[in-house]
Amino acid sequence: MAEIFRLFLNSYTFKVVTLGCTLLGVVSAIIGTFAVLKKESLLGDGISHASLAGICLAFLITRKKELYILLLGALIIGLICIFLIHYIQLKTKVKFDSAIALMLSTFFGLGLVLLTYLKKIPGAKKAGLNRFIFGQASTLVVKDIYLIIAVGLILIFLVILFWKEIKISIFQADYAKTLGIDSGKINFLVSTMIVINVIIGIQIAGVILMTAMLVIPPVAAKQWSKKLSIVTLLSAIIGGVSGAIGSIVSTFDAALPTGPLIILVSGIFALISFLFSKKGIIARNYRIYIRNKKLRLEENKGDKK
Template identity: 40%
Template sequence: MTALLGDYTLQNVMLGAALIGVISGVLGSFAVLRRESLLGDTLSHAALPGICLGFIVTGVRDMGSLLAGALFTAVVAALLMVGLTRRTRLKTDAGLAIMLSLGFALGVVLLTWIQNRGGAAQAGLDSFLFGQAAATTRADLLPMALLTAVALSGVVMLWKPLKLMSFDPEFAAVMGLPVRRIERLLTAMIALAVVVGLQMVGVVLMTAMIIAPGAAARQWAGSLLGMVLLAAGFGATAGISGGLISTLGPGLATGPVVVLVATALALVSLLIAPRRGLLPAWWRRRRRRSHTSTEQILQTVYELAREHGDWRYRVEQGAVDAYHGMITEPQLATLADRGLLISTEHMPDEGPHWRLTEKGQGHAAEQAKRRNERRRWRVRA
């Protein structure tokens, strides 16, 4: 019996967490691409008063009305934010922080208002701060699934304009797209994603669920479709594993655990993703360094000198570094040891400079001639 009960809770948790992961991954991708990552933060904090309003209006802890209230105040906060930044000299960051903090303050006030008056039914509202997956019931899942379906179909219908606006908003406006209206729709859909996650992740941490899966997917994917699908996968993985872990450990709020899993996914992606990852990039730089011969660097110095019409021209070490995208000092020192370059002072405080010796000039010219011949052959062939 207890096993069955546990199983039932577990099923709810996994279903709910998967829904949250998918919807926040998909919509978060657009937020991350459009540099609006922190919009999710404001929306989720501003959803708290809505939850309380939903409860005050209906008087019961009904998921549908709570989420409707949350959606309402989140969207109102977003609209106020846009209005404030468009009509004054306050910037977006200030607008976001203002609506976030005032929204949350209002939520706290309403929460204590309910607590100081309410009966037993108010007990559940507190769990919206940090989320409590184990409290999810089958009845809670239905509104969550509905909202997810609405948001996802919105993304599918608006796919083309959303894509254009994520990569080139100016061009989208020139094309005659109703950019502002679509922006508002996107904001509303992100609010939907936030609202779906409130029950399990909580208002404080939903922001991470909007950002982390999208940021992780961005490192792997080469196309928008790939990124969105991957983000949905990452989000679902984080949601399900975090939800499961939190039901195992007693008293562990779900939100923090889910967020830590999602953050770990994002960090690992930052490190190891094949093309953008930091470790592969470091590896490539190392390889390039070991494959860039001293001869190539001598050629660079020679070409720079030739461009200036003076083979005694003093080339800045920084310029050679920048050209090769690596530290070239060891190779330059080797060339100096071979008597092809000498280190010179240009002006005080201007960093090390190098110039060709007579021997170096002859050697480099010889190499350049050979290289040009090779190139000519290749062009003919």
């Protein structure tokens, strides 16, 4: 513990990476809560995979390796992906999950083709495009933290501002209409927030694992409560702690990748939740055991009479 505190005081890289991963964990968990409750968990997966094509296209067009330019390309493709998914769902008989799978495979395939092509271009390797596949938190700098802070605060502000509308749209869509709430616009807002969250996180978790930062914390939190506010708070805590622990562990062993470690820690929290929460496996089996024991005692009393 003392070593961690010393590193936090003296190591610039340690502070930047830990803060960035913690903030991203909190924001992703909050936004991911709505994706999970709306049963659109795969949406983040589709967007994150599609963003690889946007990153490659941005570099191909500008030939610049600045992070903001690459992320802008990812954002544009992500928004296009969201639009196409909802358009296909509304205008065809294709179901939502099938539309996501269609966009995911198409755009990710395009991204891999472009990535292979870019390897032949001088200077492309120095741009470090490969790091966006699995993430590389060690490349974070202070301006990246500012980006995560700024975007994260905006997303949290939007969640607070539209909390009532989002809550009603998720749980009582028909009732929302009677209140004059446009569920379509609210759903698009949530989808857009998921896109933005994915884009700011792919540098840490990568396009393949980013969706896990959105999904695992709220899934774990749901095991402890049904109340939206509590689930959101617990999800944020799990996401933040997972981000901090994952980044700290990777600091002590450079061979361990930060993104997968964060996901692993989140997975451990989910496993604990599945086992030990009130709705968990152990608690449920214990209740069954107690109930059966009471039934046997009552049967024995009846036999004695």
